[in-house]
Amino acid sequence: MKLQEIVAELGLTELNAGAGDATAEVTRGYASDLLSDVLAHAPAGGLLVTLQVHLNVVAVAGHADIAAVVFSGGRRPDEDVVAKATEEGLALYGADDDTFEVVGQLYTRGVRGCGA
DSSP states (O other), rough: OHHHHHHHTOOOEEEEETTTTTOOOOBBEESOHHHHHHHHHTTTOOOOEOOOOOOOOOHHHHHTTTHHHHHHHHTTOHHHHHHHHHHHTEEEEEEEHHHHHHHHHHHHHOOOOOOO
């Protein structure tokens, strides 16, 4: 499923318009708030769903080659985080639903985890 389709279908809020590749095919995802876990297990080109909204998320997502980050639970990063992600070409999105709901919505649309 293309990232832009995921954004539209889940009603995600685009936090840094134009960053990342909206036409990227996203078939894998990962949900974690432990960034060392993301580094070790998140699939390259996948979507990260997290509650963490600090600058280290951008660094970890870049290192793990994440396609985009979705901040769940209505959480939104500060402007410095958004600016750094934009500079790095990392798309950021916000979801009002909690992590469990976001991941469930992704799963029903064919986005799978690492082991699936």
